[in-house]
Amino acid sequence: MPQAPQAPPTAAPVAAVVRPSNFYEGYYIEGGHQNRILLSLKSELPNEVDWAFSRLISLSFEWNEFSLNMIPGLLNELLSFAQPFFEWWATLEPKAIDELMDDDVLNMNETHNLERVLQVFHILRNLSFLDQNISILTEHSGFRKMLQQGLSMPSSTQLNELRIYCLDTLECLSIHITLRSKFDVYLRELHKLLHTSDKALILGSLRALTRLAANEHNEKILSDIDPDIIERISQLLLIQDDELIGATLDYLYQFSSFHGDAAVQIAKSFPGNIVSVLVRFLSWGSPKSVPAPVTVDPAQQILHEPYRALHWLQSNFESNPQAYIYEADLFKLYQTKFAAHGPMLRSADLVTVSRVGFPKMETSFVQGPEGMPPVQVIRGIAKKHWMDFSGAEDRILCRWIGCQTVVATEADLFKHAVQEHISPGMGLYTCQWLSCRRFTTPTHDRQQVIKHLKTHFPLTPSVKPFSNRPRWFDVRPNVLELPNRDLAGIPLTAVFVLRNLSRQKRNQKLFLPYEESLARIMGEFPKMSAFIVDILTYLRVG
The missing domain is CATH 1.10.10.10 (Winged helix-like DNA-binding domain superfamily/Winged helix DNA-binding domain)
Known part of the structure; x- marks a missing residue:
């Protein structure tokens, strides 16, 4: 994608950046190509480089107006510190990687400066949460390639830290990424992460896939539903964990909203009757229908x-x-x-x-x-x-x-x-x-x-000005709201998925054993009645 012409280094918008009023180091972003941080990164002097990375980590975390365009050339300079590591990794044969994982991965810090690579992706991960940096990162081919390599790293203590930074970044960028085919590297790696036993990686992959599906240019590729993925989705819905269930239902809602027969493929690939599972979530969190107690911690x-x-x-x-x-x-x-x-x-x-x-x-x-x-x-x-x-x-x-x-x-x-x-x-x-x-x-x-x-005693959630979660992340409660408030969370998403499924004639036989349950829930939770009426109407018309 062609980039807009860059302003000259001495242009007023770069030099006249508004400093953050609550952060005393804001002046370090001034100066264009003569910027203090940029010159320190280029100096090759260890103390200067360490200082620059320390300032960037602080700025990227503390200040939500920080744009990569404020310091022309900063992104390329940061990536130059990570490039040797990824170039070396790309030359390794699978056998060499296996042997490397058997040794102490910390040795890579001495030979390939892995710690500096982690700092680079820590900074870029923080900056990816800010809207003004998303298009800059998405359009940079060198960064996209490193992001793909980072996601595909094998499991180990320090490499997992790199994978988490990459996945956090991809969550923020995914709605702007257009997949090339069903064999796209991003899609392949996200599906792999979905099958791990790491809750953080599972949640990240679910959210990234959901946001990829929100990009209409990806619908044709993603509407070819993979039965193995739906089987994994069914397993995640059995875990008594609100956060996992909420993210999994968001995934099902987005994918069942596709045109064509995607909703049919989901229902067909789901082990058992997906409607029975979703109906259970309609009263989630309500004292009228309390799930069986969990004897084992989700972790x-x-x-x-x-x-x-x-x-x-x-x-x-x-x-x-x-x-x-x-x-x-x-x-x-x-x-x-x-x-x-x-x-x-x-x-x-x-x-x-x-x-x-x-x-x-x-x-x-x-x-x-x-x-x-x-x-x-x-x-x-x-x-x-x-x-x-x-x-x-x-x-x-x-x-x-x-x-x-x-x-x-x-x-x-x-x-x-x-x-x-x-x-x-x-x-x-x-x-x-x-x-x-x-x-x-x-x-x-x-x-x-x-x-x-x-x-x-934080009895109520507080809103923090600089969140470590992406701005789009939905923190709505995954339970039924109080009677005088709107429906939200797991019950709302579940009824939306049911409505998407009920629109397909081939799915309607799955609803037959649960029409009475839907009518009962409609009476117990009046705010859900409009959505359930839609479902019952589709069943009657169908």
């Missing part, structure tokens, strides 16, 4: 290390630059959770996986108890809600320093903290939650400390 159902640990970390922890957790405590929680479920990671490996899930985290040391040596901590992450995994059911453990109280709910935990740790009459108050440093100097204002304590 243990489909994931192996290090993916299991990554899923566990991302599900239970969140980024928090003000917080830190002792490495020993993190490893103890991990051991308690998975001790009875197969091989486990070492503590150092768990920290490495943590860096994949939380790129901004850091490790450092803090002074231990008197007479004890410093202890290592992980800064930048905090537990969403601390759980005690020692019993049959999850219980919440108080994280006030020195307190081992266990309670049943977060409401009980807040009540406990206020009554026991910030009780009236103490005189001076401070916060010792997860080694919080908000009140380094104790205060007499008890209400101020109580108000601050509420920040450690």
Whole structure:
């Protein structure tokens, strides 16, 4: 695709970039071809190059107005650091790759600077979340080739980090990518990832495939439904995991919306009756129809290390630059959770996986108890809600320093903290939650400390200005909404898929055993009635 002519290096739009008001390093994007970061990357001086990469990682993460066009030539310069690695990898025979995987992959850092390649794709992954960079990355042939190579890397600790960066990037770019044939490299690699046991890779491939299907130029290729993929889809719908089910239903909705007989092919390839599975999801999350309890954690159902640990970390922890957790405590929680479920990671490996899930985290040391040596901590992450995994059911453990109280709910935990740790009459108050440093100097204002304590109890989701997820990612709840709110999530997507299937005459016999169930659901959930009426109408007319 031809690119629009680039503005001259001294053109006003490049030099007059608006600096981010909340980020002091914004001026580093000025200067065009004489840009400070660009010159440092070209200098071949190790200290200068390290500095440039450090600044770019910060800028790409913190500032949502950063465009690659602000620094002409930046994309090509970044890719020049990754090109030697990919050129070397392309020369390897399959046998040589197998032998390489048997050795310590970290040796590649010394011989082929894999760490620098990871930094390049970390930066580009961050920038791909911004709309202004999508067309730039999509139209760059060299980057597309490296992206394909990165997706096809074999499974190993550090190469998986590269694969995840590539998959995150592809999720953002996929709606603008036109497939060449059903043997397209992107399609082949996404289908492979769909069959892995890594939840993160499965979710990424589902979302990328769904967005590829949203591009009308890909409909002809994707409407030739692969029965093996539909069988895998049926397996994912059996896992009691809202996020997986939601992404899988989104995939089915997009593919069943194709013209022609795609909806027929889906129903035909689905093991058993797909309608019976979808009808079950219409009352998902409602107390009127509660699914059978799951005795095995979803992470243990489909994931192996290090993916299991990554899923566990991302599900239970969140980024928090003000917080830190002792490495020993993190490893103890991990051991308690998975001790009875197969091989486990070492503590150092768990920290490495943590860096994949939380790129901004850091490790450092803090002074231990008197007479004890410093202890290592992980800064930048905090537990969403601390759980005690020692019993049959999850219980919440108080994280006030020195307190081992266990309670049943977060409401009980807040009540406990206020009554026991910030009780009236103490005189001076401070916060010792997860080694919080908000009140380094104790205060007499008890209400101020109580108000601050509420920040450690994220009972409602917060909107963050710079999300690590693509802007298009739908975070709607995957359950039925309250009666006075709109229908959303898993039930809504399921009824849309059913409606698409019911439009095809050859699928209508699949609905016959469930017409009574659909009528009952229509009465129990009035906001779903309009969609179910459409389905029943198609069945009658058909």
